[in-house]
Amino acid sequence: MPAAKGSVTRYLCNRGMDPAPPPSPALVTLRAFADDVSRLLGMARGLVDAGRMVDLTGLEDQVGLLCAKTLDLPQEDGRAMLGELVALRARLDGLEAAMAQARAGA
Numbered sequence: 209m210p211a212a213k214g215s216v217t218r219y220l221c222n223r224g225m226d227p228a229p230p231p232s233p234a235l236v237t238l239r240a241f242a243d244d245v246s247r248l249l250g251m252a253r254g255l256v257d258a259g260r261m262v263d264l265t266g267l268e269d270q271v272g273l274l275c276a277k278t279l280d281l282p283q284e285d286g287r288a289m290l291g292e293l294v295a296l297r298a299r300l301d302g303l304e305a306a307m308a309q310a311r312a313g314a
Contacts, residue, residue: 235285238277242292245270249299256306271296 231239248270252262274296278289 231288232282232285234281235288238274238281238285238289239292241274241277242289242296245274246292246296246299249296249303253299253303253306256303256310259310262307271300 245267248267252264255262275293278286278293281289
């Protein structure tokens with residue numbers, strides 16, 4: 209289907225630039241894995257904020273696996289994971305702070 213007049217794709221093609229290729233299957237899979245870990249962290253944070261205990265057994269292994277698989281990607285795909293990894297780090301830091309606050313208040 210041809211691009212609509214004025215669309216970004218048409219603009220890029222007219223300027224001699226191809227639109228970005230779709231992400232590799234490995235990158236799509238790894239982003240889904242990162243989303244799963246992010247959801248887990250969000251649920252854990254919600255439980256901690258509600259005063260509940262959480263068991264994070266295995267979380268370190270999952271994060272380590274995510275990092276190792278990111279390193280296994282081709283360089284361009286690995287760089288594309290940077291945003292997801294930075295966001296996960298922020299969620300981990302927030303969870304750690306919430307758990308420390310819960311311990312201090314207990």
